[in-house]
Amino acid sequence: MDAVNPVNPVTPVSEEWKPPRLDTTVAVVTGASRGVGRGIALALGSAGATVYVTGRSTRTEGRTEGLPGTVDDTADEVTARGGTGIAVRCDHRSTEDNQALTDRVRGDYGKLDLLVNNAWAGYERSSDVRFDAPYWDQPMWRYELCEGSLRAQYDITRLLTPLMFGKDDGKTGLIVGIGFTDGDTYLGQAAYDVFKSANDRLSKAFAADLRKKKIAALSLHPGFVRTERVEAAWEALGDGPAAVVHSPEYVGRAINALAADPDVLSRSGQVLSTGDLADEYGFSDVDGRRLPAFRLEGRMSLATRMDRLNRVVAQAAAS
Structure with a gap:
């Protein structure tokens, strides 16, 4: 992807990653059937955490868009890595599903240490209408997919946050929103741009409301990630x-x-x-490289690239 800043090269790192121990940590990672959510859940499993793996794709109820990966698969690998993986079928756009998940975590452990808001439906149906079409050519369902994703984050966070109150272990609770934007750089599609910016703003709002609690809320931006969708397109x-x-x-x-x-x-x-934190905390990727923070230069062509990727994936799935 040619939007990366070429003056900030990849740093080769040879040391084997030694994860910090999170054996008493209870976490919820949303949208973890595949992609970034799956990667987060697996890394937490390697650290010994208990991870509720949520998403809509299951072995028995099918997979969204026919892409590989289910909550069951991810939860099993979390356990295989030394953590405890718990698969939960959950559509986070449904308050009923979110309440059921909250009740289960409360009943199982009575607390929550970490919530990662990763679920995002904004790329779905991308082959139906060009992802990067101007707003006057966009159907309302595309806006609603992005809007529903932000609503899902708000809803599950408001329900789960009280499980972080009054923990007797003295640890700081943590809420992480997985986002993507770059300040004033337009992301190439109106709804996508608005709701990715709103994702960061929501984390800032959570932090403001939690200022008197021992709970941190922040937003984390990945770089260019090799997800199942991207691999299928390649x-x-x-x-x-x-x-x-x-x-x-x-x-x-x-x-x-x-x-x-x-x-x-x-x-x-x-x-x-992610890249800045890699430098600060001294970790590398699974291949031993330390990649820099992802930066955008000028008007971002991400929407055009996503349109191409999604169309190719849809055509491949139909063939």
Whole structure:
């Protein structure tokens, strides 16, 4: 992806990653059937955490858009890595589903230490209408997919936050919103741009309301991630991976570092990047590289690129 800043090169790192121990941590990672959410859940599993893996894709009820990965698969691998994975089928746009998840966590553990808001439906149905079409050519369902994703984050967070109150272990609770934007740079599609910006603003609002509680809320931006959707497009296009691509677990390692940081409360309300945290905390990606923070230059062509990727994935699935 040519939007990355070429003056900030990849740093080779040879040290094996030693995850901070999070054995008593109870976490919820939303949208963890695949992609970034799956990478986060697996990294937490490697640290010994208990992870509620949520999403709409299950072995018995089908997978969204036919993409690989289910909550069951992710939860099993979390457990295989030394954590405790708990698969929960949950559509976070449904308050009933969110309440059921909250009741289950309360009944099982009576507390929550970490919530990662990763679920995002804004890329769905991307082959139906060009993802980067101007707003006057966009159907309302595209706006509603983005709007529903933000509503889902708000709803599950308002329900789960009280489980972080009054914990007797003295640890700081942590709420992380997975976002993507770059200040004033337009992301190439109106609804996408608005709701990705709103994602960061929501984390800032959570932090303000939590200022008298021992709970941090912040926003974390990945770089260019090698997700299942991206891999499917590369396979169909015959392209190879971009030099700046990183694994979903790179994001998970950033969250591990934040969750283990006793001073994480000082970061509440901030917007952080995975690459910057890698430099600060000293972790690398699964291939040993340390990739820099992802920066945009000028008007972002991400929407055009996503349109191409999604169309190729849809065509490949239909063939």
